[in-house]
Amino acid sequence: MDSKELIARRVAQELRNNTLVNLGIGLPTLVANYVPPGLEVYFQSENGIIGFGARPPEGMEDVHLTDAGGAFVSARPGAVAFDSATSFALIRGGHLDMTVLGGLQVDRHGRLANWMVPGHLVPGMGGAMDLVSGARRVIVAMNHTQKGQPKIVDELTLPATSLRPVTLIVTEMAVIEPTETGLVLRETAPSVMVEAVCAATGTILVVPNDVGVMSVGN
Amino acid sequence: MRSAITPAAAANLVPDGATVMVGGFMGVGSPHRIIKALVVRGVRNLTLIANDTARPGVGVGKLIDAGCVSRVIASHIGTNPETQRRMLSAEIEVELVPQGTLAERIRAGGAGLGGVLTATGLGTMAGEGRMVVQVDGRDFLIEPALKADIALVAARSADYIGNLVYSLTARNFNPLMAMAATTTIAEANEVVPLGVLSPDMIHTPGVLIDYLVERPQLI
Numbered sequence: 001m002d003s004k005e006l007i008a009r010r011v012a013q014e015l016r017n018n019t020l021v022n023l024g025i026g027l028p029t030l031v032a033n034y035v036p037p038g039l040e041v042y043f044q045s046e047n048g049i050i051g052f053g054a055r056p057p058e059g060m061e062d063v064h065l066t067d068a069g070g071a072f073v074s075a076r077p078g079a080v081a082f083d084s085a086t087s088f089a090l091i092r093g094g095h096l097d098m099t100v101l102g103g104l105q106v107d108r109h110g111r112l113a114n115w116m117v118p119g120h121l122v123p124g125m126g127g128a129m130d131l132v133s134g135a136r137r138v139i140v141a142m143n144h145t146q147k148g149q150p151k152i153v154d155e156l157t158l159p160a161t162s163l164r165p166v167t168l169i170v171t172e173m174a175v176i177e178p179t180e181t182g183l184v185l186r187e188t189a190p191s192v193m194v195e196a197v198c199a200a201t202g203t204i205l206v207v208p209n210d211v212g213v214m215s216v217g218n
Numbered sequence: 219m220r221s222a223i224t225p226a227a228a229a230n231l232v233p234d235g236a237t238v239m240v241g242g243f244m245g246v247g248s249p250h251r252i253i254k255a256l257v258v259r260g261v262r263n264l265t266l267i268a269n270d271t272a273r274p275g276v277g278v279g280k281l282i283d284a285g286c287v288s289r290v291i292a293s294h295i296g297t298n299p300e301t302q303r304r305m306l307s308a309e310i311e312v313e314l315v316p317q318g319t320l321a322e323r324i325r326a327g328g329a330g331l332g333g334v335l336t337a338t339g340l341g342t343m344a345g346e347g348r349m350v351v352q353v354d355g356r357d358f359l360i361e362p363a364l365k366a367d368i369a370l371v372a373a374r375s376a377d378y379i380g381n382l383v384y385s386l387t388a389r390n391f392n393p394l395m396a397m398a399a400t401t402t403i404a405e406a407n408e409v410v411p412l413g414v415l416s417p418d419m420i421h422t423p424g425v426l427i428d429y430l431v432e433r434p435q436l437i
Contacts, residue, residue: 046317047243047387063246064374064388070244070272070297081386083393083421084243084269085325088318092338116343122305122314123296125344126270130318133338163341 001216003172006189007141009034009216010170011100014139015041019097020090022046022131025069028100028141036217044096046127048087051079068127091127092134099135101128103142103169105151105158108203110165110178112140113158125161132162144171150202152176152183173197175214176205187212220379222432228403229255231429232368237265239324239366239395244270244297245277247388249372249405252431253277257284265289267324267366269317269391271298282310291364293317316344319361321394326363328397333362369399373422376406377413380427381420389421396422405431 001009004027012034015021022044023029035041044050045067052073055061061072075081090096105113112132115125132138145151152169169176174197175187184206188197190213198205229252232238242248257280266287272279281287282301291313295301304310315323322334335358339345348359371392374385382404384392396402404427 045387047246048390049387062386064385066244066246066387068243070246075386081384081389083384084317084321084390085394088321092318092336121296122302122312124270124292124294124314125316126294126296127317129316129342129344130338133336133340134318159343161342162338 003143004030006172006214006216007170010175010214011139011141012036013215013217014098014137014168015039016097017041020044020050020095022091022096022099022135024099024101024128024131026102028102029067029069031100031141034217044087044090045073046087046091046131048083049075049079049081051076088127088130091130094134094136096131096135098137098139099131100139100141101131103140103151105153105156106140106166106169107153107156108183110183111156111163112138112161112166113156114161116159118159128161132166133164137168138164138166140166140169142169142171144173144197144200150200153202173200179206182206184208185211187214189214220430222409222430225251225255225405225431226259228252228405228429228431229259229261231401231403232256232261232264234261235263236367237267239267239369239391239399240278241369241371241390241392241395242268242272242277243387243390245272245279247372247384247390247392248272248277249370249403249431250277251405251434252370252403253280256281256286260284261286263288265291267291267364269320270294271301273297274300289313291315291320293320314344319344321391323361323364324391324394324398327365328394331363333360335359336361364398366395366399367401369395369402371396371402371404371422373404373406374408375415376404376409376427376430377415377424378409378411380404380424380430381415382406382422382424382427383415383419384421393422396426401428402426403429403431407434409433
């Protein structure tokens, strides 16, 4: 199992029945592949749909039906389409149970940076600022380090996406929960030692006695 | 009943220097025939208000490629390296706005509101220069309404008086923009007789559409 699949499988364990969930572009999209059996999850794409499904067979794509990354998707029975104002009213208005987003950095307060690297990469925030500000639960799915450098840091050096702390950080090494008293190490990946997680993290982790092992489902 | 105009005639309604809203999300739901005609006409110095700038050669990306745009207000330009290149070389000025805020600013522009209050962007670069107000003890940014000289929108179906129905995720910003401009021009994949679109299914009332582009040409 590669690190992306590990992260996606662990995030999928956070899904709950009958909830509305928005998956960011890239790694978060993979979470939809590992929905635990028996759960009904409604996936929203912020370009204006709830209930999209897998890409249709070649040649049967609808050019008016894509996800927020512009990739062709299908619509499942019961799907609903709407305009961008409604889409973001769902996101900001407390109607979105969970969002999963990629990250460039998360700091010890649980604040996320994921929309620009000054001087290098200025893609824009798209829907990320609204998602972090408005979703009930915000889960960051990202690699623990980038080119050997920790992505979990003491203070953000990149522009923040929101001042609101995220709910949970899931990496290929660990599950970390931001709390009032700091970042708490909740789980480590199978065969990853607590010490290794701490060494790959750029800020102090609170390590309780009962650190669990990441569950990755079936 | 109104008469339909050609894409070229639509492009002629867009003066150099105009502020133009263009519907679409990564090119999905953009008025492709009008965009093509704007490139042919060689319009210049547009302020483009759109969700994104798609990709080079796609949707409003064609306007960027052809040098029609001097200013962009969008939520995302990451999929178009040409926009980024022109931004870094100061050929295009870019204002990045959170997507939900962009939608609401446009909606406010069309709804006669001065703006909206949102917590999105508080304390971030997106909130710089914005006033902060408290409502019920919570902080909000004041985000001013956005209006345009021209809105260019795309629909699946239009009827003879410009009532519009959109398809799936091609709806996105189109209905919001259709209300927020002095002049709104619509193109549709098909133009159908009055009565074919039932009142309950119409997304944008035809009274908002100033000009309707003719149906696509048969191949």
